[in-house]
Amino acid sequence: MCNDLAKHYQQILLGLGEDPEREGLRDTPMRAAKAMQYLCNGYEKSLDEIVNNALFESSSEEMVIVRDIELYSLCEHHLLPFIGKAHVAYIPTGKVLGLSKIARIVDMYARRLQIQENLTRQVAEAVQSVTGAAGVGVVIEAKHMCMMMRGVEKQNSVMTTSAMLGSFRRSGNTRQEFLQLIRNH
Structure with a gap:
């Protein structure tokens, strides 16, 4: 190939x-x-392979957040990079996911031709499907070379996308707690 x-x-x-x-x-x-x-090696990986049974019993029902996960992807429209960070949170229901697995899930989807909106949703849905969490929240902030190097050439623009599932969508308090915690660092 x-x-x-x-x-x-x-x-x-x-x-x-x-x-x-x-x-x-x-x-x-x-x-x-x-x-x-x-x-683009994310195409060669699967969610099962990435998670590798790293789910652990836990009585925790409090929000788990992994913040500032660096990501590198390629815009599917121009094949130019976008670079940023992901913040991923979930509320466990009896099981927690190994910490590094969340970053690996972000990488798996980021290492495909993407648009940021889809990447955000894919990460949220993957964490939800693996953990069975009561809710999942994902926020991605990224700079896009297709906007910085060509076209409008805006060097300081940052795109922010979010996906809120389960209790993060239903409860304004849960969503606000997540957003407040990722802002205050």
Whole structure:
């Protein structure tokens, strides 16, 4: 597959008017192909594989928050990066998820061609399905290179998206507690 991608990158270089055989570009098609495979390795993973049975019995019914999970993704419209952080919270109902698994879930979905709105919902639904939580809240804040490097070229713009499921959607108090806790750090 990498060789096929490399051939396409070579065609892109030719289409841009470049010489893929010049010294600085000779290995670029293969490097770009390997980079794209890495940046999109979320397609190779499944939720079951990521979680790997890391659910643990717990009597806790209080909100669990993992804040400031860095994420790197590619905009599906322009294939340019968007970079930011995710804040994920859930209210357990007898089981808690291993801490690193939440970050791995974010990575799995971020490492696919995406739009931020879908990424936010996918993370929330995945945490909900794995934990059976009473509620899940996800907020993602990201800077999009497709808006910064091209088009309107707004360097300081940040997009914020949220997905609120279960008690986070039904209860204004639960939602407010989550939003207040991620703001006060």
